[in-house]
Amino acid sequence: MIGISQDDDVATNAFVRQLATAFTVQRDPDFVLSRAFDVSFVPSLFLLGPDGRVLRSHFGFDKSVLNEMAGQLQCPPVAEEFDGVPHSKPGCMSRHLEPQVDGECAPAPVIGSARGVPASIMEIPDGEDPFEYCFRTFGDGLPVIPPTPTRIALMLNGAAGDRNNVIGRVPPCYGEATAEKIAANAVMAGCVPDMMRVLLPLVRAMCDERLNLHGVQATTHFAAPLVIINGPIRNELDFAYRQNIFSNVARANSTLGRALQLILLNIGGARPDGIDMSTLGNPGKFSYCIAEHEEANPWEPFHVERGFNYQQSALTLFAAEAPHGVSEHTARTPEQVLKSISYALATVWTYRLCLGSDALVVLSPEHAHTIHRAGWSKQQARDFLFEHTGVPLRAYEGAPDAEGSQMAAKYKEILIDGERCFQKFRSAESIRILVAGGTAGKFSAVIGSWVAGPRGSEMVTYPI
């Protein structure tokens, strides 16, 4: 196996050193090879036969292709599915095709190594209260537990692998989140060591480009990453999924959500007095972690719908606004319950704006039961919400400059109960349904998203 670099000596050597590549990397200084193989994009993969003939080629990055080629070479898969990077990317234009300006090339992208630098040791001056010092220096406005070496050693007992392994680079400042740094923030948040089982995949998922944490952390919008926990880990680590799931109900929910937020602050650098310039913020930036009440969910659990098996624990991240409550205690049919929810759905982002955001519907067990006992599947409920959530055309009259009005030419007109409306969401898949909360009370919640889809933030689900 041989790697070909289009960068200069300095950048190539630094890259090889950082990644500790197990194969030879050579330079292509005048792009002779790049031209000979007609490379359009980098990275590109070529599988050559013994006679030098190209047996297979692929432009861009694709985990499936990488693993298939590894298989052709009788090697085990090389690309992991849930390592924090997307499944595929188109790549960048090959340098020999780039327009050249004064013979310069664009600077090589900064790509760090898989091994980080050990954290430095801080010393609290004699006589200073360590709790006050940490509160002032690392806190989220609340006291934290001082991250002493002893506490971090205990926390790291809950994590496999070297403490200096880089788990992710956290936007927007792209700080290296080593296992050690993650453990330090977990200590401060009050996590138990076993929570590292969740925190490491959580940080990988958080750095998955599809979530676009860079935008989520730098926007003036309300968005904060909501963590949704599914599977056996809920009971193993005592996550709450019954009453008060959005509240201060359990150490697991509160401390996991808080550890994540401390990581985003202290490693990612999105401090609320600087880079994070959210106009109004979100109370979820203290902690925003819920679990599905799978036992009260009459349908398949959320993570099963997203491709995992029942016994696989999983976490999902969603760039979320705060929950908006929907009280519906008297409706007795699926249609009536869902119509009440659709009115709240129509208001996400802002009433007149359609097609811009997704939404999560957190159904209370009682509402889920009402819908299910009439024989409805989760997909039917979702389709109904999609078909019955819209904004009446009369809402746009006399408001040509209002947010949402300017894009109205792109909207799809539908009839809802005989009234001409613009359909609110792009597809039924824009509406996600989760069942959670206490078994008494007919209260559900609607949670709007930040800018949705590939141009904004996409929901990601990772195994634990």
Add this chain to the structure above:
Amino acid sequence: MSVKLINPMNETPVRVSVPPARLRSLEGKTVGLLDISKTGGNLFLDRLEQLLREQFHVANVVRAMKPTFAKPVPQVIIEQLRGADAVVEALAD
């Protein structure tokens, strides 16, 4: 005895960039205008381009646009602005 802590903050080394010298005049210069693709950005930049040409006598205006305001600017868009003496990045809502 002092208490020791493991630093929980970001310690990743960063490359320090030095900003270029401030322009003394815009006359005869090339100015890049980057629209981040928010609604109304083009209105603002259209007016700015007019002012730059009429009042500040810039020689050339290069317009570029991010594919989405929600993500960092792609390298290929930055390349379009290479060579400009100054760049104005604008958002408008």
